[in-house]
Amino acid sequence: MSLLAFRDVDSFYGRAQVLRGVSFEIGAGERVAILGRNGVGKTTVVNTFLGIASLGKGEITLAGKPSGRIRNYTAARAGISVVPQGRRIIGALSVKENLVLGSAVDRKGSWTLERVFNLFPILRERQDTSGTALSGGQQQMLAIGRALMANPALLVLDEPSEGLAPVIIDELADVFVRLAGEGTxxxxxxQHISLVRRVAQTYHMLSKGAVVESGTLAELTDEQLKRHVAV
Amino acid sequence: MLIHVLNGLVYGGLLYLVAVGLVLIFGLRQVVNFAHGSLFMLGAYVAYATIAIAGFWIGLLAAAIVLALLGLLLDRTVFRQLQDQDPIVTVLVTFGLLLVLEDFVRTVWGRDNLTVAVPQLLQGTVDIAGASFPIYRLFVIAAAAVIGAGLTIWLKTSRVGLYVRAFAADPVTTGMQGVDTERVSASVVAVGAGLAGLSGAIASPLLALSPAMGGSILIESFIVVVVGGFGSFSGAFVAALVIGQLQNFGIVFVPSIASMVPFLLMMAILIYRPEGLAGKAS
Structure with a gap:
């Protein structure tokens, strides 16, 4: 079953069009990357199925069903959890409360508070401190843990390596590979290509809001990367 | 002296119940509700009408329920539409709403002042430190304390309370987790309006009911919210108690400037700590 599909999607912030005829599909067990330079519309893909950017032309299906009017909670209730760019940890809540907030959709599954604490033991140690009192890497762990608390069928990771030290990126890559191995x-x-090569199977390259190339990571050449991703 | 402190607690408790509704509505809808004092006034009138038929306690309950339902209606028809509007639009619309509600009350109940009797159970006085103090005023303090504590426990320990705190801090991220933020907002506006109505009903035996009675408590509630820090529940609590005491001691010891004291405090806070007592400096 398709978990998330874009069919010929145009999307807008106000009158400004960002995505132009974007199509792609993610099925159960697949690991897909969206690549491209800053400002080409990668985060707008996420913002469109979250209802932050408005859908113009085209259709989005969530868990195999047409999205209809997208509300901010629509994707989460269709089993899609997002680790947003910049993490968006809520500082007014403790670490534990941020995690509990992630379980708002009440989907059945194996992810519990205890299991998230086992995956990221530092979160157990600091569970009563403010979410924003954590370091950048710990906040990323919290954002991932919060998303897992929803027991998602599809986990969306928007620039998870942003601002993190290489050693932390390696640790997170291990976690993503493990999650993928469990069928998530x-x-x-x-934009961190070595992370993408470790985690994803297929890719879609965005340029100026449109998908310009798609394929498997094994086929992706340095020449293509230089053309579309390198600054 | 203790009697003066208790009188300050009576006024501070009522201020807190009104101000916390303002904080809830501002926190979730980003709407500064100038009509909030009218909800307090309308609560008092609903209680007046219900008490005449069904007694005091049903009157309190009716005021809370009717105003909570009105809050739901206002959320859907007014506040939801205002949340992304220019602040001046919010001021004009909610001020217009205040005038509409006052005119509604004038039309239904007339212009004359009305009074509500203290219920028999709470009539009389008790001796405190050698001075007599009305039992009803003790009831007001207890009711404000119980409602305030209940609200705090609800916000701190319940799932919905967690969603409310999360939404007040970051509505986008809260929605992203699957929380129906529109429903949470509507519920919280209903709670805020219901609390304003309930505090109007509780205050009704202490005040002369008139359509303009919401004006003064609205202004002082705004002072509470500013002094406490916009969006802060704990700040509103502390500020309401402080302003209640200042107001009361001002009337007793410096009556000529008593009405200015809360404004002077607000000015000092805005100059020296604009984030409020409980706010964080940005």
């Missing part, structure tokens, strides 16, 4: 589908939006 992944949509990875990322």
């Amino acid at each position: 589908s992944l949509l990875l939006i990322e």
Whole structure:
């Protein structure tokens, strides 16, 4: 079953069009990357199915069903959890409360507070401190843990390596590989190519709001990367 | 002296119940509700009408329920539409709403002042430190304390309370987790309006009911919200108690400037700590 599909999607912030005829599909167990330079519309893909950017032309299906009017909670209730760019940890809540907030959709599954604490033991140690009192890497762990608390069918990771030290990126890559091994589908939006190569199977390259190339990571050449991703 | 402190607690408790509704509505809808004092006034009138038929306690309950339902209606028809509007639009619309509600009350109940009797159970006085103090005023303090504590426990320990705190801090991220933020907002506006109505009903035996009675408590509630820090529940609590005491001691010891004291405090806070007592400096 398709977990998330874009069919010929145009999307807008106000009158400004960002996505132009974007199509892609993610099925159960797949690990897909969306690549491209800053400002080409990668995060707008996420913002469109979250209802932050408005859908113009085209259709989005969530868990195999047409999205209809997209509300901010629509994707989460269709089993899609997002680790947003910049993490968006809520500082007014403790670490534990941020995690509990992630379980708002009440989907059945194996992810519990205890299991998230086992995956990221530092979160157990600091569970009563403010979410924003954590370091950048710990906040990323919290954002991932919060998303897992929803027991998602599809985990969307928007620039998870942003601002993190290489050693932390390696640790997170291990976590993503482990999640993928357990059958969680992944949509990875990322510019850190070594992380993408470790985690994703297929890619879609965005340029000026449109998908210009698609294929498997094994086929992706340095020449293509230089053309579309390198600054 | 203790009697003066208790009188300050009576006024501070009522201020807190009104101000916390303002904080809830501002926190979730980003709407500064100039009509909030009218909800307090309308609560008092609903209680007046219900008490005449069904007694005091049903009157309190009716005021809370009717105003909570009105809050739901206002959320859907007014506040939801205002949340992304220019602040001046919010001021004009909610001020217009205040005038509409006052005119509604004038039309239904007339211009004359009305009074509500203290219920028999709470009539009389008790001796405190050698001075007599009305039992009803003790009831007001207890009711404000119980409602305030209940609200705090609800916000701190319940799932919905967690969603409310999360939404007040970051509505986009809260929605992203699957929380129906529109429903949470509507519920919280209903709670805020219901609390304003309930505090109007509780205050009704202490005040002369008139359509303009919401004006003064609205102004002082705004002072509470500013002094406490916009969006802060704990700040509103502390500020309401401080302003209640200042107001009361001002009337007793410096009556000529008593009405200015809360404004002077607000000015000092805005100059020296604009984020409020409980706010964080940005």
